[in-house]
Amino acid sequence: MPRRLAGADVAIVGLGAAGGIASLPLARAGMKVIGLEAGGWLSPRDFGPDELRNNYRNWPQAVQKAAGEAPTVRATAADRAVQGGHPMMNAVGGTSMHYWAQSWRLNPWDFRVVSATRERYGPGRVPAGSTVEDWPFDHTELEPFYDRVEYAIGVSGQAGNVQGEIDSRGNIFEGPRRRPYPMRPLRASPFTELMGDAARRLGWNPFQGPAAIATEAYDGRPPCQYHGFCNRGGCHLRSKSSTAFTAIPKALETGNLEVVPYARVIRVVTDNDGRVTGVEYLKGNEHFFQPARVVLLASYTYENVRLLLLSASAAFPDGLANHAGQVGRHYLSHHQGAPVTALFDRDLHNWYGLPAQGAAIDEWADDNFDHSGLDFIGGANLWAHTDRRPMSAARMSTFGQTARNWGSDWKAFIMKNADRGNSSYLQKTTLPYEDNYLDLDPEVKDPFGLPVIRITARYHDNELRIARFAQDRMEQWYREAGATRIIRSGLGNAMGASTHAYGGTRMGDNAETNVVDRWGFCHEAPNLGILGASVMGTSGARNPTLTAQALAWRTADYLANNWSAVAE
Amino acid sequence: MAQKNRQRSTSAPAAEPQPASPGRRNLLKGAGLVGAAALGGSGTLIAQQGAEPAQPRIREALEVLTAAEVETLEILCDLLIPSDENGPGAREARAAHYIDRALAGPDAEDLEAFRIGLAAIEDYARRYRGRPFARLIRDRQESILLALQQNKLDGFLPSAGGFFDLLRNHAINGTFCDPYYGGNRDFVGWDMIRYPGVRIGASERDVELGADLPPNHQSAYDYPPYTKTGGNRA
Numbered sequence: 001m002p003r004r005l006a007g008a009d010v011a012i013v014g015l016g017a018a019g020g021i022a023s024l025p026l027a028r029a030g031m032k033v034i035g036l037e038a039g040g041w042l043s044p045r046d047f048g049p050d051e052l053r054n055n056y057r058n059w060p061q062a063v064q065k066a067a068g069e070a071p072t073v074r075a076t077a078a079d080r081a082v083q084g085g086h087p088m089m090n091a092v093g094g095t096s097m098h099y100w101a102q103s104w105r106l107n108p109w110d111f112r113v114v115s116a117t118r119e120r121y122g123p124g125r126v127p128a129g130s131t132v133e134d135w136p137f138d139h140t141e142l143e144p145f146y147d148r149v150e151y152a153i154g155v156s157g158q159a160g161n162v163q164g165e166i167d168s169r170g171n172i173f174e175g176p177r178r179r180p181y182p183m184r185p186l187r188a189s190p191f192t193e194l195m196g197d198a199a200r201r202l203g204w205n206p207f208q209g210p211a212a213i214a215t216e217a218y219d220g221r222p223p224c225q226y227h228g229f230c231n232r233g234g235c236h237l238r239s240k241s242s243t244a245f246t247a248i249p250k251a252l253e254t255g256n257l258e259v260v261p262y263a264r265v266i267r268v269v270t271d272n273d274g275r276v277t278g279v280e281y282l283k284g285n286e287h288f289f290q291p292a293r294v295v296l297l298a299s300y301t302y303e304n305v306r307l308l309l310l311s312a313s314a315a316f317p318d319g320l321a322n323h324a325g326q327v328g329r330h331y332l333s334h335h336q337g338a339p340v341t342a343l344f345d346r347d348l349h350n351w352y353g354l355p356a357q358g359a360a361i362d363e364w365a366d367d368n369f370d371h372s373g374l375d376f377i378g379g380a381n382l383w384a385h386t387d388r389r390p391m392s393a394a395r396m397s398t399f400g401q402t403a404r405n406w407g408s409d410w411k412a413f414i415m416k417n418a419d420r421g422n423s424s425y426l427q428k429t430t431l432p433y434e435d436n437y438l439d440l441d442p443e444v445k446d447p448f449g450l451p452v453i454r455i456t457a458r459y460h461d462n463e464l465r466i467a468r469f470a471q472d473r474m475e476q477w478y479r480e481a482g483a484t485r486i487i488r489s490g491l492g493n494a495m496g497a498s499t500h501a502y503g504g505t506r507m508g509d510n511a512e513t514n515v516v517d518r519w520g521f522c523h524e525a526p527n528l529g530i531l532g533a534s535v536m537g538t539s540g541a542r543n544p545t546l547t548a549q550a551l552a553w554r555t556a557d558y559l560a561n562n563w564s565a566v567a568e
Numbered sequence: 569m570a571q572k573n574r575q576r577s578t579s580a581p582a583a584e585p586q587p588a589s590p591g592r593r594n595l596l597k598g599a600g601l602v603g604a605a606a607l608g609g610s611g612t613l614i615a616q617q618g619a620e621p622a623q624p625r626i627r628e629a630l631e632v633l634t635a636a637e638v639e640t641l642e643i644l645c646d647l648l649i650p651s652d653e654n655g656p657g658a659r660e661a662r663a664a665h666y667i668d669r670a671l672a673g674p675d676a677e678d679l680e681a682f683r684i685g686l687a688a689i690e691d692y693a694r695r696y697r698g699r700p701f702a703r704l705i706r707d708r709q710e711s712i713l714l715a716l717q718q719n720k721l722d723g724f725l726p727s728a729g730g731f732f733d734l735l736r737n738h739a740i741n742g743t744f745c746d747p748y749y750g751g752n753r754d755f756v757g758w759d760m761i762r763y764p765g766v767r768i769g770a771s772e773r774d775v776e777l778g779a780d781l782p783p784n785h786q787s788a789y790d791y792p793p794y795t796k797t798g799g800n801r802a
C-alpha cells in the first residue's frame with residue numbers, strides 16, 4: 001500500500017520544458033503545487049565543454065529513467081518492434097537543460113491545415129489516410145501566451161511581423177506578434193553571413209532564428225558566450241533559458257511550489273466516478289500516494305501516453321481518458337531526417353558556434369509557397385547552423401574524395417577539411433495518419449516490469465515528397481554559397497523515438513477524436529490536464545518547445561482562472 | 569563487475585605533488601586537474617606554465633586489456649590514424665591507452681567485442697600470414713585491416729565490419745576527445761584538425777580568425793568550474 005501524503009492543489013508530473021513553465025503561473029496564482037520530477041537537480045557545473053561526455057557517453061541522460069523505458073519502434077503493424085534509444089533528459093528542467101533551444105512560434109497555417117488547404121486548393125488535397133484536423137483555435141488565440149513565455153524565460157530573436165508590420169530582418173511569414181522579442185537574436189557569424197548572402201542572391205529572405213538563449217544580461221543571467229558545446233550539453237552560464245534556471249526558480253520564490261526530485265510517477269489514480277484523485281509514485285524504495293485536486297501530466301509525449309494507458313481502472317478499463325480509444329492516436333514525430341551535407345573549399349569558422357545560431361529560410365515551409373502544381377502539402381524550414389565539435393568533425397564525410405575512411409589519405413583530408421563541412425537541419429511538415437500510433441509494447445518492459453511504449457509509425461508519401469523538395473532547395477542554397485560537394489542523406493521510413501514527438505493526447509473540441517479539450521483538460525477526466533507536444537495535432541516545420549510551453553502556460557492560466565469549475 | 573569498474577574509472581586518480589606556480593594557482597587548484605594532468609600527460613601541464621620544459625612523466629597502467637592486446641590495438645589505431653609526414657596520429661595521442669581505460673569503465677559493454685576481435689586478428693595473422701600481427705610488415709597489417717572493414721574475416725563480434733566500425737569509433741574518440749580521458753595527449757588530435765581548443769567564451773574576433781586562432785591547449789577540466797573541487801572558490 002502506498003503511503004498517503006498531505007494533499008496538494010495541483011500535482012505536476014514532470015518538471016521539464018512544459019511542466020516547468022506551468023508551475024510559474026500556478027504558483028503565482030496562489031495554488032499549492034507539487035512538482036514530481038523523476039530526475040534530480042543539475043547545475044551549470046554539470047555541463048562542462050566536454051564532447052565525449054555530453055555527446056558520446058550521453059551523460060547524464062543515458063544513465064537515467066528514460067534509458068530504461070525507451071520505446072520500441074516498428075514501421076507498420078506487420079513488423080516486429082525493436083527497442084532503440086531515448087533522447088530525453090530526466091532532471092529538474094527536463095530536456096530544456098540540454099536542448100538546442102531554438103524557440104519558434106508556429107506559423108498561422110499550422111493551426112488550420114485542413115481548412116486553409118481547402119480554401120486555397122479545393123477539396124482532396126489533404127492526403128488520404130491522414131487524420132489531421134484544424135486546431136480548435138487559431139494563431140491569435142495562442143499569441144498572448146507565446147509572448148508571455150518569450151518574456152518570462154528570455155527568448156532572443158528578430159521579429160518579422162509586429163502587429164502586421166513586416167520586417168524583413170525577421171521571418172516575414174510569422175503571424176503578427178504584439179511586440180518584438182525581449183532580446184536581439186544570436187549574432188551572425190562568417191558562415192551565417194555567407195549563407196545569408198547566398199540566400200539573398202536567390203531572392204529568399206534569410207534571418208537569424210529565435211532561441212531561448214540570452215543574448216544580453218537577462219533576469220540575472222549572463223549572455224551567451226558562444227563557446228559551443230550547446231548541442232546536448234547544458235549551458236555553463238545559464239544563458240540557455242532552461243526552465244531549471246527561469247520559470248522553476250521563480251515559482252519556488254513564491255513559496256507555493258514544492259519540487260520532489262527522484263519521484264517516479266507510475267500511476268494516475270481515479271475514483272469510481274472517474275475523477276482523478278492523485279498520483280502514485282516511487283522514490284527510492286518507498287511508494288507514495290500524492291493526493292491532488294488537479295493533476296497535470298507533463299512527462300513528455302511517450303510517458304504521457306504510457307501513464308494514461310498504465311492507469312487503467314474500474315472507471316477506465318482501457319486506460320485513463322481512453323473510452324473513445326484516442327489515447328496514442330494521431331501520433332507523429334517530426335520528419336527531421338534527410339539532411340543535406342556540403343563541403344566548401346574554405347574554412348567556415350564554425351568551431352565556436354551553436355546549433356541555435358543559424359540562418360533560416362522559411363520560403364519553403366508550410367503554405368508559404370504555391371502548391372498548385374505539387375503533389376504534397378506543407379514544406380520545410382531550411383536551417384544552416386554553426387555547431388561544430390572536434391570528435392564529430394573528425395567523423396565528417398569525405399565526400400568520396402578518399403578511397404577509405406582511414407589511413408594517411410583520410411587523415412590528410414580531415415586535416416584540411418574539418419572546418420569546411422556543414423550539415424543542414426531540415427524540419428518538415430509531418431501529418432498524423434490512421435496507421436501511425438502509440439500503444440503499450442506487449443513484451444518489452446521497463447526495470448519495474450511495466451510495459452514500454454511501442455511506436456508504430458512510418459513516413460507517408462507526403463512526408464517523403466516534402467523531403468525531396470526540401471533537399472533540392474537546400475542543395476541549391478549550398479551551391480549558391482559556394483559548396484563544392486553535396487551529399488543527400490536517405491529519407492528513412494520508420495519513425496524512431498524522437499525529440500519532437502507529437503500527438504497521442506491530441507487537443508480538439510471533438511471528444512470522439514481527441515483526448516483533451518481546447519484548454520488541455522481531458523474530455524473524459526476533467527481534472528486531469530496534459531502538457532507538452534502530445535496535445536499538438538500538427539508539427540509545423542519548426543521545433544515544438546515554445547508552442548508546447550505557450551500551451552502549458554495557457555492551460556495553467558485557465559486552471560487558475562477557473563479553479564472551481566475544473567477542480568470541484 | 570562492470571559497475572565496480574565504472575566507479576573505479578570515474579573516481580579521481582590520487583593527487584600528486586603540485587608543481588604550483590603562483591600564476592597558475594587557479595588552474596592547478598582542483599584535484600581533478602592534477603589527476604587529469606597526470607593521466608593526460610604532465611607535459612601539457614608544464615608547457616602551460618611556460619617554464620623550463622621538463623621531461624613529461626607518463627603513467628599508464630593497463631586497466632583491462634593485456635599487454636599483448638594493447639600492442640595489437642596500438643598498431644590498429646596507427647593504421648587508422650597514422651603518424652606520418654603530416655604529423656602525429658593516434659599513437660602519439662595515446663588512443664590505445666584511452667581505449668583501455670574506456671573499456672574498463674564507461675564503455676565496458678564493448679570489452680568483449682575488443683577481446684574477441686583482437687584475438688581473432690592475432691589468430692588470423694599467425695594462421696594465414698605466419699607470424700604475430702605485430703611482426704608483419706605494414707602492408708600486410710593494412711590488408712588485414714581492410715579485409716576486416718570489408719567484412720571478409722570470421723570470428724568477430726558482431727561481425728568483422730561491425731568490429732571495424734567499433735574500432736574506428738574508439739580510435740577517433742581516443743584521438744580527438746578531451747585529454748582528460750587519457751587520449752588526445754598533448755592535444756595532438758585537436759592540433760591535427762586545427763581545432764583551437766576549449767574556450768569558455770569566443771568573441772566575434774575569435775570566430776573570424778577561425779582555425780587560425782592560436783590553439784590554447786586547454787581541457788574542459790583546466791577550467792575550475794568543471795573540476796571536482798571547482799565549487800569551493802573561497
Ligand SMILES: Cc1cc2nc3c(=O)[nH]c(=O)nc-3n(C[C@H](O)[C@H](O)[C@H](O)COP(=O)(O)OP(=O)(O)OC[C@H]3O[C@@H](n4cnc5c(N)ncnc54)[C@H](O)[C@@H]3O)c2cc1C
Pocket residue numbers: 013014015016017018019020036037038039087088089090091092093094095096098099100101102103104231232263264265266298299300301303356499500531532533543544545546548
Ligand atoms: C538534443 C535535443 C535538442 C533539442 N532541440 C530543441 C530545440 O532547439 N528547440 C525545440 O523547440 N525543441 C528542442 N528539443 C525538444 C525539446 O527538448 C522538447 O520539445 C521539450 O523538452 C519537451 O518538453 P516536455 O516538458 O514535454 O518534456 P521534457 O522537457 O523532457 O520534460 C519531461 C520531464 O518529465 C520527467 N518525467 C518523465 N517521466 C516521469 C515520471 N513517470 N514521473 C515523474 N517525472 C517524469 C522527466 O524526468 C523530465 O524532466 C530538443 C531535444 C533534444 C533531446
